[in-house]
Amino acid sequence: MFQEKETENIIESTEKVFETTGLDLKHWLYDHFLSLGLNETSAKYLNMFALLVVLGVLVFIIDFLIRKFLRGIFTQFATKSKTNFDDLLIANKVPRNIAHIIPLLITLEFIPLVFTDFPDFENFAEKTLKVFAIVLTLWVVRSLLNTIKDYLKTLPNFKDKPIASYIQVFMIFAWVIGIFSSFAIITGIEFFKFITALGAGSAVALLVFKDTILGFVASIQVSINDMVRIGDWITFEKYGADGDVIEITLATVKVQNFDKTITTIPTYALISDSFKNWRGMTSSEGxxxxxxxxxxxxxxxxxxxxxxxxxxxxxxxxxxxxxxxxxxxxxxxxxxxxxxxxxxxxxxxxxxxxxxxxxxxxxxxxxxxxxxxxxxxxxxxxxxxxxxxxxxxxxxxxxxxxxxxxxxxxxxxxxxxxxxxxxxxxxxxxxxxxxx
Known part of the structure; x- marks a missing residue:
């Protein structure tokens, strides 16, 4: 009984120390700046800036150490294991993306402390970090799916299966959900209410922004599949294009033909029609x-x-x-x-x-x-x-x-x-x- 009471007393006293330290940390620099003769507004801004710098350095160091630690563990495990799945995890940067999660959680925990005197800044910073958390989640999912895709390609039963297509469709839905979730966070509307409100104007939006939506989907496909890069030599007979790609935008791809004329191709045509990319030839040995x-x-x-x-x-x-x-x-x-x-x-x-x-x-x-x-x-x-x-x-x-x-x-x-x-x-x- 005595030991249990002592343990409870230690925990309570520790919590009080942390609470006290937290309060001191919020205002210690602020009080120090006031003692130097600065006005309250300047002292608050300098206090916030100093705490933000300290938090940034701390998070950077933690992120660096965790990345090194996780990569070391994965590398050691990969050298000992017989399967190449763990090697593919490293190649697709899964440990690196996962390592960012802990620093992000730490940042979210300490944001109220840094912006204690600026609630508007605190609200903006929290929304920004939550949106980044969604993007980071998508990065982790994408790297995991790419690892699965690369691994399945090494198996005889899956070599002729369109695994990449399934992953692309899943990632498109994942990005759509991620974008909607981000807008819901930014606007402060609940996710399901945001989707409901969005559905009312979706029909009109599809008609008005049809080309933009097609271009957006096509640009994602082109990027994921690495179909075309700036500088590639492509031949697109349907549009009379035969030259180097000089610009890729959401709606169009510009090709400078060998007679120095410019041909503009809709971005979605790259995934709906057939064209020839000469990159394989230029990157080969002959x-x-x-x-x-x-x-x-x-x-x-x-x-x-x-x-x-x-x-x-x-x-x-x-x-x-x-x-x-x-x-x-x-x-x-x-x-x-x-x-x-x-x-x-x-x-x-x-x-x-x-x-x-x-x-x-x-x-x-x-x-x-x-x-x-x-x-x-x-x-x-x-x-x-x-x-x-x-x-x-x-x-x-x-x-x-x-x-x-x-x-x-x-x-x-x-x-x-x-x-x-x-x-x-x-x-x-x-x-x-x-x-x-």
Missing amino acids: RRIKRALYIKQSGVKYLDDAAVEKLKGIQLITSYLDSRQADIKSYNESHNIDKSLSLNGRNLTNLGVFRKYIDSYLKQHSAINKDMMIMARQLAPTTQGIPLEIYAFSSDKRWENYEYIMSDIFDHLIAALPYFDLEIFELPSDSSFKGN
Whole structure:
């Protein structure tokens, strides 16, 4: 019984000390400023400012320490755990966002103390902090949802599921509720009453601000999905845009075309229509070259030994022809192939050798990125001939230099065709019939 009474006395005395200290802290600086000869108004403002500075420094230090503490705990746990979920929590800044909660609560607790002589300032500060608390809650929710999204993407069963779309819809509703809650706090109206009052004018607002609302939703989608950034090169055929994005606003996106004209695109068109963003190309290690030569089908033929020997003079394919010729001859002899007819057995064709020449030429070209795909492939025959497509990536991604590199490659290949007894297909012109 004695110990219980002693404990109660200690608690009561401690509470009295804290209460007394709190009162002294409210007016100690104020009394000090009065003793220096300042008037009451100046003393009150200086007292408030000094307490605000002390609170700001205190909250900053607490926030810093909590962030370090939480990040350290999460990092240690992440290194020991086998799952990568905790790593994704750190990557999406979940500990950092959660760490702001305690300093925010401390600030809310001490705001009445700082603005004890200024109730209007106190009311404004409390409303501001409550609105920030809503935003902070949304940040925490968003970072948690992004972590879940990134984690589910690592699971085979969810790789092809539109998880991002579900999260975006949820976050849109969350932001709408957060915005309504903020307005309710600012106006001092209860949340449900605010929603009820808002619903009465929603129909008119939707009609009047239709484009603005569409633009607002679109800008959120564009931002969340990182679809377009200022400086991106986009192509939007529907609006005739082909150039760099120079401005993104709630209602419009401005694109400076390469002829220096300006095209204005509605922001909501970025999510309702299809367009091409070249950012992936500019951020990659090369720019794709994808173009075909159309070869006349009548010129394709088997190569005899004399023709092969003649083509061995082309240095890029000399070793290839030596190796292939030996393999083909060995195969035909081992299978007793009758070579009196070229169709029998295995053979080289001028088109196949030319395709190999293109491949070797691209691989030794100084302007082609050797770490990316290099391929010369034959596509399905068409009425214009046999497409022989070149697929490679130039190291230089600048438009002017890219076009020069591609033109230089095709100049060379077109000029090389006669050495393989091949021709480019082209429709007849007036000069084709002259002299007939």
